[in-house]
Amino acid sequence: xxxxxxKYQTQKxxxxxxxxxxxxxxxxxxDILPEITALEVSTIVVEEITPNKFIPRQVYRELYxxxxxxxxxxxxxxxxxxxxxxxxxxxLLKYISLLATPQSSLYTPGLLEAVNESHHLLANSNSxxxxxxxxxxxxxxxxxxxxLEQLLSNPNFLRCLRKLGExxxxxxxxxxxxxxxxxANLNEMLTEVIYARTVVQLDGDVLNSYNKKIFQHPQxxxxxxxxxxxxxxxxxxxxxxxxxxxxxxxxxxxRAIGKDK
Amino acid sequence: xxxxxxxxxxxxxYIEFPATTQGIDAISGINFHFNSQIIAKIHQAKxxxxxxxxxxxxxxQLRCCSLLGKExxxxxxLSICTYYQQNDCEEPVIKSLLSPDGDMLHxxxxxxxxxxxxxxxxxxxxxxxxxxxxxxxxxxxxxGDMLAWSIAILLVLGLFLIYPQGITANILAWGIVILVIWGxxxxxxxxxxxxxxxxxxxxxxxxxxxxxxxxxxxxxxxxFFLQYLVV
Numbered sequence: 016x017x018x019x020x021x022k023y024q025t026q027k028x029x030x031x032x033x034x035x036x037x038x039x040x041x042x043x044x045x046d047i048l049p050e051i052t053a054l055e056v057s058t059i060v061v062e063e064i065t066p067n068k069f070i071p072r073q074v075y076r077e078l079y080x081x082x083x084x085x086x087x088x089x090x091x092x093x094x095x096x097x098x099x100x101x102x103x104x105x106x107l108l109k110y111i112s113l114l115a116t117p118q119s120s121l122y123t124p125g126l127l128e129a130v131n132e133s134h135h136l137l138a139n140s141n142s143x144x145x146x147x148x149x150x151x152x153x154x155x156x157x158x159x160x161x162x163l164e165q166l167l168s169n170p171n172f173l174r175c176l177r178k179l180g181e182x183x184x185x186x187x188x189x190x191x192x193x194x195x196x197x198x199a200n201l202n203e204m205l206t207e208v209i210y211a212r213t214v215v216q217l218d219g220d221v222l223n224s225y226n227k228k229i230f231q232h233p234q235x236x237x238x239x240x241x242x243x244x245x246x247x248x249x250x251x252x253x254x255x256x257x258x259x260x261x262x263x264x265x266x267x268x269x270r271a272i273g274k275d276k
Numbered sequence: 277x278x279x280x281x282x283x284x285x286x287x288x289x290y291i292e293f294p295a296t297t298q299g300i301d302a303i304s305g306i307n308f309h310f311n312s313q314i315i316a317k318i319h320q321a322k323x324x325x326x327x328x329x330x331x332x333x334x335x336x337q338l339r340c341c342s343l344l345g346k347e348x349x350x351x352x353x354l355s356i357c358t359y360y361q362q363n364d365c366e367e368p369v370i371k372s373l374l375s376p377d378g379d380m381l382h383x384x385x386x387x388x389x390x391x392x393x394x395x396x397x398x399x400x401x402x403x404x405x406x407x408x409x410x411x412x413x414x415x416x417x418x419x420g421d422m423l424a425w426s427i428a429i430l431l432v433l434g435l436f437l438i439y440p441q442g443i444t445a446n447i448l449a450w451g452i453v454i455l456v457i458w459g460x461x462x463x464x465x466x467x468x469x470x471x472x473x474x475x476x477x478x479x480x481x482x483x484x485x486x487x488x489x490x491x492x493x494x495x496x497x498x499x500f501f502l503q504y505l506v507v
Binding site: 047050051052053054055057060062063064066068069071170173176177178181185234237238240247249251252253256259260263266 | 357371
């Protein structure tokens with residue numbers, strides 16, 4: 016790959032200017048702000064809830080190899096392949112956007128052209144993301160270890176990884192049951208993810224979307240009620256969290272706030 | 277049984293923070309362990325307008341868990357799971373992954389949708405979420421107080437070092453010493469109060485720098501800060 020040496024160059028450069036930890040915090044805050052565009056609450060009915068645990072490296076290792084041929088070889092049900100590929104694509108897009116964001120610790124100006132090309136390719140959902148000029152760092156390759164390390168300590172990337180890990184666990188379950196059901200000749204399609212989603216935009220617009228399966232579900236009312244409770248709780252939780260963050264920054268950097276950079 | 281007062285409900289026994297094994301970079305979340313009795317109590321508390329009782333210890337654990345991520349200040353998300361216990365068997369009913377960027381993912385177990393207490397369990401879970409967040413905020417740091425106490429004690433100790441003959445076994449004398457220390461720290465606190473803002477600011481900046489440091493020692497300092505220096 017021709018762009019590899021450039022990558023290492025920028026890393027070295029960043030090591031030199033190694034920002035102080037407080038700046039790292041400010042950085043993580045400025046990273047998070049553009050992402051706060053709306054509150055998005057999803058409720059998913061699952062067969063089984065997986066325990067609370069997030070090991071970034073492990074989730075990364077699970078998501079990294081996903082490709083059309085990999086999924087076919089590992090015996091993933093055909094109906095789920097697209098959703099698995101979507102997970103990989105989302106992760107790759109996150110990585111690429113970090114490479115192209117000047118404020119990010121992974122910013123690599125030399126790669127901008129490749130980034131644009133990748134965006135173009137990934138916009139087409141039929142393309143195989145493995146053919147993309149930019150690829151996620153290979154966890155088995157020691158030469159890419161440093162890049163991976165940096166990626167796994169990026170809070171922005173970690174947030175994305177965590178959500179995708181959760182979604183993958185749900186897909187894995189669906190896959191497991193699909194295969195079991197097929198064996199037992201049960202063709203009830205109960206495996207489709209039932210969900211309700213509410214997006215509350217910052218300007219106050221509320222968008223509700225429901226999977227049509229929800230209206231055929233015998234516990235329809237219960238699900239909708241749980242979702243509504245979830246939306247209320249999430250709103251309050253998020254408001255509290257944001258207030259706390261803003262309050263903290265105001266006290267830690269009273270002079271920095273309100274001044275333009 | 278949970279200790280309850282008129283305004284709060286104590287659920288501390290049923291809130292678990294699974295040990296995040298040091299060294300392995302695993303991040304777990306918060307687990308609630310409820311049974312039908314507790315669910316009924318929470319339901320009651322909710323109707324009476326009570327709040328969750330948050331002890332100092334619970335608050336510290338919450339703060340550590342929801343603020344300190346690994347190597348980065350921001351936690352990648354807070355995962356909260358409610359388990360329900362019946363007939364000696366415990367199962368997860370609802371799990372929420374709350375991400376600071378505004379994505380909230382709630383998973384509900386399909387087995388519990390037709391459970392008689394389904395609504396009670398999930399609404400208890402949802403009732404607790406914002407209350408936990410509310411406890412994160414802190415009013416001020418106690419750095420000024422700590423500093424005042426230590427300087428007062430050191431001053432008196434210093435006096436004894438200079439005049440060791442002053443040490444007596446007289447209880448009254450010791451009482452006076454303690455009074456002097458107390459008075460000194462009040463005085464110092466008063467003096468410090470003029471500079472509290474910048475002291476606070478310095479302390480918070482230190483905390484942030486500790487918590488965003490990858491070194492375990494500095495992470496420990498950040499924990500210490502959350503535990504002792506914040507009110």
